[in-house]
Amino acid sequence: MDEWIEELRRIIPEKRVLTDLADRHSYSFDASFDEHLPDVVVQPKTKQETADVLKLANRYRIPVHPRGSGTCLSGGPLPVHGGIVLDMSQYPAEIHLRPRDLTVDVTPSVLTANINKAAEEHGLMYAPDPSSAHVATIGGNLAENSGGPRGLKYGVTKDHVLGLEVVTPEGEIIRTGGRTIKNVTGIDLTKLIVGSEGILGVIVGATLKLMPKPPAVQTLMVTFDEVRKAGEAISQTLTSGILPSKMEFMDQACVTAVEKFQPAGLPVDAAAVIIIELDGHPETLKVEKRLIEEIMEDMGALDVIIPKTNEEAAKLWHARKQVSPAIAKIKPTKVSEDATVPRSKIPDFMDRLQIIKEKYDVEVVAFGHAGDGNLHPNVLCDKRDVEEMKRVEKAVEEMFEAALELGGTLSGEHGIGTMKAPFMELELGEVGLDMMKRIKESWDPNGILNPGKVFPEKGQKLVLHHE
């Protein structure tokens, strides 16, 4: 056994240093695409243990890849250079609420949905709601800057973080930010760490911002015979003095897939479906509901459906949640993207997707958070089919180019990870990317934390096939 692993066993209790092949394989993947075998999996339970592992890794120059529940869609926790997977999911889960401050302190292993659940007991809410919130850890959400449908009104994870406790790449423990809503002391390291995908530090604690929980919600479903009309109706709504909490889009292929998978009574003949959620005071909702109905009629909607009961509304949102598993039935491999465009460009982006789909003869469907321009184009394929995967690579590449040409970005909420790294320069420019790299190099002089992510390696291209 390697010397450094022997030493790991001396600083971390042996049963939390995993070296069996079965254990290593179990931490070789996430919910994205690839698999990479680590040499060892370490499960720290204190910040000191976390710091000790990083100090050791620096001495031996061993890469360390932090991981939460492994629900990442961009390959964030994959140990692409072997070494250590730092499994933070077994860290003791603690939630300390301060209702009168509207803040909460959490440890990294807390499941995101549990924060909201605890807040709701005090009439408060934690707004970010990624669809994996009941499985994903807050540590992972912070590292990846996760979003969710409510991002339209409330923003993504970074908009709800007041302070962090972080183990630096060299194994020191620091605090960033604080507990107050206003805080302009120095450079904002909190925002620097959030969304840095585990390359600048390991988050071991966070102070998050809570909001008053809206007393009521109202769901509407609107259908269109043209995708363009749906896009225009979204812009029209948002410029009419109404800010819905969610505006979710599904194209016809997604609706058809859901109806085949678990029939929910969605209209399969519509070209586009938008599901809207309004939140606020019940009286306000009555007015806003009527206004939206008028707007949608003016914009040529086929139909506006208003669920009569909470159960009916829940059924619609359940159907929306089923899109992801339902489309996985079309073909076994799902390459899930989250390229995001300015809201007004959604119809143009949809047109470009159609062209790409035909050009490369691949299966592409689109759904997602249309209200904030964050679509999820998904390519359905079979990773055992090498020839098809080569076409998929080209199609995905062109999707990124299309999003950037329309003034958008590579990732709205999933992160860059491994797959999108080759396109970073395209979005940021040579100098922009270099400035980012300089930050990384000064924080992590030995390149210990999560190498192989965010920045492309020399000549790196998007590779989805294995010969």
Place this chain on the structure above:
Amino acid sequence: MNSLLQEQLSYDKTFDCVQCGYCLPACPTYETMERETHSPRGRINLVKMVAEGKASVEDLKEPIEKCLGCMACTTVCPTNVQYGEILESAKHVIDEHEGKSRPRKLVENFMFQRFFPSTAWMDSLGHATWLYQSSGLKKVSQRFGLTKRAPLHIHEFEAVLPEMPSPKRRKSRAGRYVRKRPATAKVAFFKGCIMDSVFYETNQNTMELLLRSGAEVVFPDQQTCCGALHAHSGKVDASVELAKRNIEAFEEESFDYIVNNAGGCGARLIEYPHLFEKGTDWHSRASAFAANVKDISEVLVDLDGLRFEQSVPRTVTYQPSCHLRNVQKVTDAPVALLEKVPGLTLKQMDRPEFCCGSAGIYNIVNYEEAMDVLDVKMQDVCGVDPDGIVTSNPGCLLQMKLGVVREGAGDRMEAVHLVDVLMEADPQPKT
């Protein structure tokens, strides 16, 4: 790549898993064993790795053997992964690979080839236990700690066994019970091995409830073990053999229902069609058989023939059998029946769907792991402070009895079968 191994391992089915991780919070062993290796997603991935030659069957052994098979993961899986099929295929491959240790194999061979299918053996178990209990031997051996020297922690299980009926009483059971008035339904009773040997009175009560509900009850004497434990241990051939014998035994007459009161047996019985190739004669016979299989709670709700007379002033919590809930998908009927009992207060514990750790013979062969799961369960049980834990499967019942003892709560809490609680309420025919 080894294509034979891929075929044996349900390799194709592993691709239905998109590795979203939604199964993690539902998995008891992921919670107690604290690593992805002991989660459904981890196990499915390992099956894939073995099929692709990246890991060996030996690597697969522990993670698969430590799975409870509670199937909670299948109720939350967004892509409907056939975890049960993947798990059984892995167990079969491990069994064939001789991965199991020799003593374990000897025990299994005896248990599965001789013991469970044999009424004689099962009755003998019941008789021996009765003799042991009624002769005073129990007290003597407990005092001197004799049973503590038995392997596999048997002493802890035997301490919680119920009182046994005498061999004479066992023998006096009729093969057919006919109600005097015209019957509303014709019901065949599937007795189960453990239920009939260890919980004989509960079986008698089950038939009594059916009779009072207005049904004619038939007790086919050629029936045998359901084969669940065999299948869960990778003994595919033996479980197919037992399935055939049961299908034949219940084909003698036509029935409206084939009733059982053991969640685990019922789950196996409804899965008989999976054992045979589609289009074959056996497949259609198995399908016809499975279509009539119902849990006692469902049948009592269907027949709706009982009026509960006696108040049962108790506070109970309901611990669903995993195989009743997750495989047979029976969730409402047991609760609906309990709600009908006058005087009874039903309090739902936190996470009733979390397995108790019994899981067939899991608690015997994986004692430590099973007790870790049980301790989590008992915390949730104690959270509602009931005086009764109601369940509907013999394994769960024994395990919950053990849980009560481990908590030191024997003086204020007991575990009971749903059927026995219903009988306490003195049910009478409605008409």
